[in-house]
Amino acid sequence: MAEKPIKSSFLNMFFSLTGIALMAALVLAYTYGKTKDLIEQTRLKEKKAAVNKVIPSFDNNPLKEMYTNKDFPALKFYPARLHNTAVGTAVVSSVQGFSDKIKIMAGFTTNIKIIKIVVLEQKETPGLGSKIQNSSFLKQFRGLKPQPSAVKVKKDGGNIDAITAATISSRAFCQAVQKAVNALQNKRSDYTDTETCATETSNE
Amino acid sequence: MNKIIKEFNKGIIKENPIFVLLLGMCPTLGVTGTAANGLGMGLATMAVLIGSNIVISILKRVIPAKVRIPAFIIIIASFVTVIDLSLNAYFPVLYEKLGIFIPLIVVNCLILGRAEGYASKNSLFMSIIDAAGMGCGFTIALTLLGSFREILGSGSFFSMQFVPEGSPTFLFFVLPGGAFIALGILIALFNKMQQLSRE
Amino acid sequence: MEYFTIIFSAIFVNNIVLSRFLGICPFLGVSTRVSTAAGMSGAVLFVMTLAAVVTYFIQKYLLIPCDIEYLQTIAFILVIATLVQTVEIVLKKVSPALYQALGIFLPLITTNCAILGVALLVIKNNYDLLQTVVFAAANALGFGLALILFAGIREQLDLYEIPASMKGAPIALITAGLMALAFMGFSGIV
Numbered sequence: 218m219a220e221k222p223i224k225s226s227f228l229n230m231f232f233s234l235t236g237i238a239l240m241a242a243l244v245l246a247y248t249y250g251k252t253k254d255l256i257e258q259t260r261l262k263e264k265k266a267a268v269n270k271v272i273p274s275f276d277n278n279p280l281k282e283m284y285t286n287k288d289f290p291a292l293k294f295y296p297a298r299l300h301n302t303a304v305g306t307a308v309v310s311s312v313q314g315f316s317d318k319i320k321i322m323a324g325f326t327t328n329i330k331i332i333k334i335v336v337l338e339q340k341e342t343p344g345l346g347s348k349i350q351n352s353s354f355l356k357q358f359r360g361l362k363p364q365p366s367a368v369k370v371k372k373d374g375g376n377i378d379a380i381t382a383a384t385i386s387s388r389a390f391c392q393a394v395q396k397a398v399n400a401l402q403n404k405r406s407d408y409t410d411t412e413t414c415a416t417e418t419s420n421e
Numbered sequence: 422m423n424k425i426i427k428e429f430n431k432g433i434i435k436e437n438p439i440f441v442l443l444l445g446m447c448p449t450l451g452v453t454g455t456a457a458n459g460l461g462m463g464l465a466t467m468a469v470l471i472g473s474n475i476v477i478s479i480l481k482r483v484i485p486a487k488v489r490i491p492a493f494i495i496i497i498a499s500f501v502t503v504i505d506l507s508l509n510a511y512f513p514v515l516y517e518k519l520g521i522f523i524p525l526i527v528v529n530c531l532i533l534g535r536a537e538g539y540a541s542k543n544s545l546f547m548s549i550i551d552a553a554g555m556g557c558g559f560t561i562a563l564t565l566l567g568s569f570r571e572i573l574g575s576g577s578f579f580s581m582q583f584v585p586e587g588s589p590t591f592l593f594f595v596l597p598g599g600a601f602i603a604l605g606i607l608i609a610l611f612n613k614m615q616q617l618s619r620e
Numbered sequence: 621m622e623y624f625t626i627i628f629s630a631i632f633v634n635n636i637v638l639s640r641f642l643g644i645c646p647f648l649g650v651s652t653r654v655s656t657a658a659g660m661s662g663a664v665l666f667v668m669t670l671a672a673v674v675t676y677f678i679q680k681y682l683l684i685p686c687d688i689e690y691l692q693t694i695a696f697i698l699v700i701a702t703l704v705q706t707v708e709i710v711l712k713k714v715s716p717a718l719y720q721a722l723g724i725f726l727p728l729i730t731t732n733c734a735i736l737g738v739a740l741l742v743i744k745n746n747y748d749l750l751q752t753v754v755f756a757a758a759n760a761l762g763f764g765l766a767l768i769l770f771a772g773i774r775e776q777l778d779l780y781e782i783p784a785s786m787k788g789a790p791i792a793l794i795t796a797g798l799m800a801l802a803f804m805g806f807s808g809i810v
Binding site for chain 3: 449499606612
């Protein structure tokens with residue numbers, strides 16, 4: 218049968234809550250300690266895998282050499298190297314899509330030619346805008362040279378076939394890619410400087 | 422023995438948290454886009470439920486009545502954080518899919534309800550049975566709803582496609598509106614079955 | 621302009637109940653009459669905005685500097701529970717009429733996942749203080765909108781014959797589903 222708990226005197230309440238809170242803090246600190254490294258490792262692995270998807274082979278750690286461009290604050294650049302020569306850059310670009318932000322990872326060669334693009338995050342309409350992550354849409358971008366013609370859907374004068382009934386999502390996707398291209402072109406003139414800077418940071 | 426079985430089963434049919442008690446609705450609608458997500462959420466919630474029922478039942482005599490709600494909240498929130506960290510570390514894919522609903526387990530009225538209504542008044546063993554039964558009922562309901570939405574909405578079951586890619590499906594069920602309606606249909610079916618079994 | 625996006629998105633495009641699935645329990649439980657729905661909405665507006673601001677400060681000045689972000693869930697829910705309790709006590713003294721009007725809704729708000737949900741979303745979206753206030757208030761308004769519309773429909777439904785197995789939750793859910801579908805039409809406006 219149910220037994221009555223101890224009286225709700227001030228001291229009892231104080232000790233009871235403090236005791237429970239202390240136990241909780243200990244358990245949580247312990248669990249946090251045990252899982253912290255594993256969590257960080259998994260995050261890094263995921264990021265590295267994403268870069269790997271868009272740039273086939275590299276042997277440096279692009280995550281360590283990540284840089285940003287103050288003219289394009291939302292973008293992140295991950296330079297990739299094989300045997301110490303630059304083989305390209307992976308760029309994380311995001312733009313407001315139809316429903317929410319679309320985040321892509323685009324791999325470029327050193328000549329700013331697109332290698333491959335993957336969608337990292339999107340919340341477009343399922344069955345319509347969400348098709349931007351289908352290979353049938355993405356394969357249009359493989360090997361595309363975004364110069365001289367910009368990356369645009371056919372409706373806007375470009376070469377990309379938009380997804381039927383999802384023009385806005387397709388357009389946004391192209392915008393995200395073009396943003397990355399513009400940023401890389403900006404940097405192109407001092408690309409060698411960037412390389413040196415990056416090597417310097419990695420030597421620290 | 423019979424009593425134990427009865428206590429366990431009540432969580433599955435008679436007092437099924439979702440189909441009968443209507444507790445814990447938010448995760449029910451929010452993460453049941455696929456069967457796997459529903460199952461994962463159900464198991465995570467069941468883990469918290471069993472854990473907190475155990476601790477609360479053990480400590481029931483030393484928690485003064487006036488501070489029982491804050492005490493329960495601290496205990497439940499601790500278990501939720503442990504599950505949160507564990508999922509993040511050992512099942513990162515599930516962790517990403519369940520997203521914001523993992524910390525929201527702490528406000529799942531089911532868990533506080535069982536703590537207040539059962540674990541604080543019953544023996545440790547029976548509290549475990551109660552939590553296990555309710556947890557199973559919850560998990561079954563979530564997995565059922567997830568399966569319903571995934572099969573009709575994406576043409577797959579536990580990510581195994583059984584219609585060719587790109588063929589039309591009842592996409593509606595993957596959307597928020599479809600979640601509400603799918604659950605409404607399932608509860609109606611459940612009610613009908615209960616009605617028939619009584620006749 | 622950016623604030624307009626936050627407000628419009630929170631109320632219509634990503635409505636906290638009909639799109640994000642937060643706050644369903646009170647949504648189903650307190651929406652049988654428009655008057656009770658209005659009362660709950662008022663209480664939620666108050667608590668949600670206050671809770672979002674307080675948790676914002678806790679995250680910024682306690683959890684992050686002390687590197688104890690893993691205590692976020694516990695800290696936030698305790699803050700919310702305490703806030704609700706405090707609001708109840710203060711309201712009782714300062715405005716007994718309002719306290720009577722809100723009645724039983726206040727304690728129920730603690731387990732309203734929308735409150736904790738909005739606090740977590742603020743952190744996830746990295747808002748500053750003013751954006752937090754706007755976001756929280758807008759979400760509360762969206763909650764109120766969904767709740768009051770729903771209550772209005774349910775009051776009408778009461779006047780009709782509904783098959784036994786559909787009574788109560790099923791018909792309510794199907795109604796909510798149709799409402800969610802309607803709200804989907806707002807998608808893409810901002």
